Amino acid sequence: MDTKELLKKVRKIEIKTRRLSDDIFGGEYHSTFKGRGMTFSEVRQYQYGDDVRSIDWNVTARYNEPFVKVFEEERELTMMLMVDVSGSEFFGTVNQFKRVVLTEISATLAFSALQNNDKVGLILFSE
Template identity: 85%
Template sequence: MFLRFSSKSNDTFLYPMDTKSLLKKVRKIEIKTRRLSDHVFGGEYHSTFKGRGMTFSEVRAYQFGDDVRSIDWNVTARYNEPFVKVFEEERELTMMLLVDISESTAFGTRETFKKDIITEIAATLAFSATQNNDKIGLMLFSDQIELYIPPKKGRTHVLRIIRELIEFEPSHKTTNLSKAFRNLIDMMKKKAIVFVMSDFLADDYEHTLKILGKKHDVTGIRIYDEREEELPNLGMVQMKDAETGKAVWVNTSSGSTRKAYTKHYRDRVDYFQRAFKLSGSGFMSTRVDENYVIKLLGYFKSR
């Protein structure tokens, strides 16, 4: 259960943005994340995620140090001097951004919500893929597939993805990671780079993740808020499950209550790490107030 403090001073109500405000926000995110992808992530992304194979490019005269296994014997015999085949990496890839937009991501106890960080990370990854001429697709999910944008190339396409990440309003509030994984397995027939961005406040997705991990290069990015780790001592507080809407009174002064809260959170984190590890997939976590740039770079380098 995801709990949110019920307090008028802390509640944030989201109203539909007018077109001018939306475009301004899209532009702001583009400037920030494109700079990151151009100067920080571009090279790391390219070296981390390899192409599907090698394709023949040309033949050239043999040079000292060339692998003798690459000698083209037909051309060598024709010109009576050694020539080698030159191959290039078949670079084009497809990146799928699988983004959780359930109600629990619209939470944050500082100035930034989890969904805001998810949007920035997704935009940074998308622009990094664009630098390498890769296709980018988007799947927004709750307990249903809320929106699917097929993979395409180009800046205009990435800007559309950013707009949807900012503006899209889900029709469902709860989360079903397993259903999202199953839909992606059915939709994507060729191997893709898949980034799953969520708070992962769910379970029962380990089996489906294993199937997804066998077919695609999967990375789970967990975004969380510090108040999800520990329950502060505030006395009797009314709390509400953001996804079900159920409200309960909780005695936060109770040590056993705070301990149970922390254990419940840690169990979810342990499940997330174990599920991705067993599926052979990569994973990382970043708190909303941490520098996700450093976390992403560390993850890329570790690969």
């Protein structure tokens, strides 16, 4: 298989899976931007308008000034795809092998994650 033919196949899979990822996964992605965040970032001095629930009472007692905890929101998720590339992928029906179905499913999931600005990784394994 030459480079031109390979790029043509990749483009065909991209077009097909982009439509599938829009149809299947549209609106089902849960946002990570709800709430105040999960990862502790820093402690800073209290400013007018800050939420009093975020006051760090230990630091406030130590310095006799109000300090608040600042949290970072998780903005990216990482999806790792693990794909079996052993000899069993050459099994299939008359229409298509199992490896073609695996490629399309992996591409659909990857394009769906990329549309949400998430990181995507791929691990290929065999016997």
